[in-house]
Amino acid sequence: MYLIGFVGLLGIILFTGCAEDQPDEQALTVAAASDLYHVFSELGEAFTEETGIQVRFTFGATGQLTQQIRHGAPFDLFAAADETYIDQLLEAGFIETGSKEVYALGQIGLIFAEDQFPEMSVERLVSPHIERIAIANPEHAPYGRKAKEILQELGVWDYVQEKIVYADSVRQALQVVETGNAEVGLVAAAIAQHSPLSFELIETDEPLVQALGIVKASKRKEEARLFSDFILSPKGQEMLINYGFKSPRPQH
Incomplete structure (x- = not known):
């Protein structure tokens, strides 16, 4: 049995979708599971083109990002690779009530x-x-x-x-x-x-149910809601499907 840690204790990868003249503090900050690295980078660019809202991503393991949110990390939206982590944060009061959405399988x-x-x-x-x-x-x-x-x-x-x-x-x-x-x-x-x-x-009857939620302490809840809606929109769902996810809702 081996244990490899490539980028330090938390293994967090940062991706900034902000224009150079756009201050980081004005960007929507999204914590996202590592499997979302490619698709969310593309989703963020498409969202910015449509809304003008810049997005800054932190990618990492869902459990580690969950702990960061519990310790006050300044995220606006959290997209987990397993809905149970969103449920735990909801119960503990770290996720905005009513903001949980299953966005992919x-x-x-x-x-x-x-x-x-x-x-x-x-x-x-x-x-x-x-x-x-x-x-x-x-x-x-x-x-x-x-x-x-x-x-x-x-x-x-x-x-x-x-x-x-x-x-x-x-x-x-x-x-x-x-x-x-x-x-x-x-x-x-x-x-x-x-x-x-x-x-x-690997064919399995139980894919990972992936969910997101707006962080309760966020000061950009309106922008976070817009990005959540964009991920759930037909365009967002099509992009997720193109990257190997299944949609949790019928597509028309």
């Missing part, structure tokens, strides 16, 4: 180098040719927890447990495989399509 799969492994499946992970398997830390990353659940449900966890490389977030789990520090990873479909590696979706 997350999918997970296997990422690997096709030149090493022409075919890949969960069952093949027990092979002695696979020495390291990267997943996000199940303690604070929903995709890590989901990966562990899948390995347990398919009966291979006991055989591969000592091969597991734990990363701070699902995006870092992908980086572990891309840098050759693991042969295979279990990662979000939403970040796999930007990788040169091969990806095999």
